[in-house]
Amino acid sequence: MPLISRLMLQNFKKFTELDLRFTHDRNILVGDNESGKSTILLALDLVLSDSRHRVEALGVEPLLSQSAVRQFQEGERRADQLPVLTADVFLSNGGDPDLNGRQNLAGINADGLRMRIAPMTEEYGQDIHNVLQQDPDNFPYENYSVRFSTFSGGHFASFRRYLRHLLLDSARIDNEHAAQEYTRTVYSVNVPVADRYRLENSYRQQKMHFCTRHLSAINDTLETYQFGVRVMLPTC
Structure with a gap:
């Protein structure tokens, strides 16, 4: 069973960019309140769970970096410049070709899983354009979708577990x-x-x-x- 070796985030909540490496035995996150510890655990849980429903329940707005949204709103507000959220979980090499590829933020050949939340410009391009032409404070969160894949680019489903994980969070009851x-x-x-x-x-x-x-x-x-x-x- 592979282990988590690295986490890279782009436009995920408070992190416009994050590159965090893990050891193979025990890892402890230490930091002040609001420093991002829970955000890191949430990112790992979402990617490993492959739960579209969970992402939809949380909503794109609280997940997408508000710093990236503000930067977009202050720019040309073009659909092709909308921010994209990416969370890459790198895994120790386990010899599974389905996991291996270069589709990750590091651009290297590695094993891993990816969650990408991006605007559906092909399916709802006109709707997105209409939103952007309205109130300049409006943003098309509703026209974003989530996709889970491996670093090879193939889709992965939660029923096929590449590794086991358990997140204990009483707040989810x-x-x-x-x-x-x-x-x-x-x-x-x-x-x-x-x-x-x-x-x-x-x-x-x-x-x-x-x-x-x-x-x-x-x-x-x-x-x-x-x-x-x-x-x-x-x-x-």
Whole structure:
């Protein structure tokens, strides 16, 4: 069974770039609050789990680097310049040709798994263009999709485990999970994908408007933290 040897991130949450190497026995992450320890564990868990549903439940907006988004918004705002999130997990060489390739941020021949969250410009190019032509503060998070692959470029599915991992996180326990899953299923069956993206974008714009109109006065008095609205549509 291969071991994790390296993690490279691009535009993942607070990390516009990260290159972290691991030892083959035990690794301990030490740092101040908000230094990125949980972010590193989240990146590893998402890649190794190959869970599209988990990524969709978390949402693209909190996963994509806000620094990269701001840089895009301050530029030409062209669809071909939209930021892309990449998380590469390098594995110790295990002799599996399906894992081996050069499709990684280091550009080297290695074994590994990749998660890439990128805009669907081919499928929803016109919708993305329309969003970018609207309010200059708007961003097409809803038109992003996630793809899991190996460094060879082939897709990998969670039922084929290249390595075993377990993340213990009490924060993920949710008593309303079953009800949310049912609601999400009914919604996805009855609402076309394009309409879902449009509605989710509109909902996010209303959250931004609420923050600007009702929370800005409070946030202006704060230095370390800012209040915001993080509630997502239960049907997203």
